[in-house]
């Protein structure tokens with residue numbers, strides 16, 4: 001996988017061996033480092049992936065008095081389907097102009113740009129209800145036929161920023177009510193997962209919720225998080 005993904009970078013930068021390419025990369029502080037990272041990430045995602053999370057999240061949003069402010073972080077946002085699913089759920093649960101701010105981040109600059117655009121192929125919204133399609137999407141016409149765009153009011157609730165989960169330089173000042181960190185920790189080894197969990201613990205309010213991916217299990221970190229449902233944790 002690494003071979004085929006980096007081979008493309010070698011071709012595009014005119015290098016004939018991995019050694020040459022890596023030597024050049026290390027002596028060069030241009031944009032290629034970001035391209036190198038972008039080439040290595042796996043960005044599979046979809047709207048309302050692991051849909052049980054959105055039911056739990058919706059119930060959680062409805063559990064506080066109307067008008068309560070919410071601050072949520074989607075920490076591996078990929079091409080945007082996950083953050084838009086989060087704000088759609090917020091609008092369904094709290095109404096059209098909720099006091100709701102989402103920070104959506106990723107390490108990959110290319111997927112973040114796609115996420116900020118909010119334009120998707122029709123196939124990617126297959127399976128969404130007619131009600132959601134009408135409320136949250138605009139259909140492309142003419143040269144944009146076959147595409148949909150997420151309505152701008154959803155985008156206005158989201159800040160898209162670059163954050164590397166495994167670096168200790170997260171830019172947050174205020175703690176979050178909820179963090180989504182789904183299907184990214186599987187790429188980290190155990191000690192790295194633990195360090196990231198400790199940092200998520202620090203940026204979550206006590207009692208805040210953490211949603212993780214279907215193959216991720218952090219029951220060994222029960223000093224930090226209590227399991228509250230299938231792959232849903234509460235910050236201790």
Ligand SMILES: C[S@@+](CC[C@H](N)C(=O)[O-])C[C@H]1O[C@@H](n2cnc3c(N)ncnc32)[C@H](O)[C@@H]1O
Pocket residue numbers: 041042043044045046049075076077078079082105106107108111163164165166181182183184187213
């Ligand atoms: C498989 S996708 C999961 C997307 C989404 N969370 C979901 O569950 O559908 C993993 C995402 O994690 C991002 N990623 C990988 N390593 C990361 C890191 N160190 N910091 C932040 N994001 C990272 C990738 O760029 C990719 O977009």
